[in-house]
Amino acid sequence: MVTIADVARAAGVSISTVSYVMSGKRTISQETRDRVAQAIADLEYSPHASARSLASRSTNVIGLQAPLRAGVDVHVVMQIVGGIVTEARSLQYDILLLSSDDAAGLSHAARASMVDALLVMDVESDDPRIKTLEGLDVPSVLIGLPAGADGLVCVDFDFEAAGRLAAQRLAALGHRRIALFGAPAEVLERHTSYADRLVRGFLSACDEVGIVGSVHACPTGADSTRVVDAVLAAEPGLSGILIHNEGALGHVAAHLATSPHELDLIALCPAEMAQTTAGLADSIAIPAEGIGAAAADALRALLAGEQRDKVVLLPPVLASAGA
Amino acid sequence: MVTIADVARAAGVSISTVSYVMSGKRTISQETRDRVAQAIADLEYSPHASARSLASRSTNVIGLQAPLRAGVDVHVVMQIVGGIVTEARSLQYDILLLSSDDAAGLSHAARASMVDALLVMDVESDDPRIKTLEGLDVPSVLIGLPAGADGLVCVDFDFEAAGRLAAQRLAALGHRRIALFGAPAEVLERHTSYADRLVRGFLSACDEVGIVGSVHACPTGADSTRVVDAVLAAEPGLSGILIHNEGALGHVAAHLATSPHELDLIALCPAEMAQTTAGLADSIAIPAEGIGAAAADALRALLAGEQRDKVVLLPPVLASAGA
């Protein structure tokens, strides 16, 4: 193993000089700097991460709790994690995947000084982790917007604005009666924050523009088409649909394409998914990677002591499908 | 911050006694052990991870390179990672998500002593990471079976056996002409190891049982149905299909359900996905979590110095769909 002492010896300087060349916290003559840099390159030296963090009292690691056994939106979770990792890397942070999903996992990582900060996905309202996070001495950011997390920094997609946007768009297309097909019933019933916000935006925009909107839980997979058919039968005149369900989108889109009903379908999903789905009128992209990147950046700001908004909501953007 | 010295003081013992109580590497009287345990609990002490790994020269961290921007099988990747994390946790290991996907990322993590071992997914034949891994002083396990990785431990699903099993099953169902719809063309053309192995197993079993098999690339999404229709038109008498494409499965299954052709469809996909897909004759489950767990366990064996097979292949299991 190559240590800082090896580098110092090779460059003919003291170890503190090597350290200062790497950190830039001291002015070093150009000549010395070059010699040290050369020695580092020659020896393929990488500072021992643990030694460094023991001495510097910081790890350059972010702890991440991600829902790996996710129900619905696997693609979204993966893309968010991808965004986090990419952004974190550019900020010189590594990501430690926390293996337990509970509050104890968070406080353990913090107490063991394994991480400089914590990033937590999939937090629900009344989640015990909220109180735990507030009591820890490492900063944290939530991805999502659970009720009761007032003290914490939250980053999320603006589902309410997305619901509103979709309703307005469908109204502009001339529809007078529209429906939202969302998450499976079990998710809706938990009153997951994002689902509630989407519904709220959708219905309030319907009110505002004076059209009729309804909301329906939607199972994953092929069953979804049955639910859609039932709603279409029960609501004559229904002609515009917003769908937010990764596992149902493909089936519903394909089903409606062969249906006698004349209607417009807007999907709320990652952009890539909209592109491979035929039969969409429009789509609203969930900027999943952007959410991850924004969360990592919010953490950077916290760590740097910058003052920022507690809540960061990424705005929805309407896209022509297939374009 | 609570240190081992605080615990020692509270328990009225020396710090080494505390250390030995935690590691169990020394026999300690029951009484002392209890006092120390009590102090640890009272103070909510967690050993400083960096200090520990600096002194013990091991991190209890596994570095993982996972394809986050995956093309096809997001579900599979997520489940594998879930399996890794779960198993690693039970082995007292944490997972560090390596942020760069290249060889340099691997050697950096190793040289910086950030990890005790490396787990690498999505390695292709002739991947430069293979040589890098072989030169590293930390043990590693690949998930996949790339050509040229003879020196390394590899864990994967037995795609060849799966292809063989599917063909045999379709033959047993009475089909004389069957087809495999696999990955998108760009994946097949890269000669990704798993795709090649699946094809080999499928075709060789066709030969053995004396039926005709053909293999076709399959695009993701709704386009897939067009390809299937074209093949059905071109191959009269085709009546059995094996499909291995997460993004196409739903569309193809739905499409065939409404088709005039009388045929059996076998899906190769995670069990959960088969369950939500209607119209399958059978399915062969990809035990994604099991792969992750097996990989983590292979790493544990390596770390423990156990002698094991270089290649671990998880066998396919035929399941009645919808059952």
Next chain:
DNA sequence: GTGAAAGCGCTAACAA
């Protein structure tokens, strides 16, 4: 502009 040396919190000899 550079060096020497005191820790960071822990593990594991070495001693008793």
Next chain:
DNA sequence: TTGTTAGCGCTTTCAC
């Protein structure tokens, strides 16, 4: 059965 202490490799005062 327990305590004392020398490192692990680095950062950062303090000294020049």
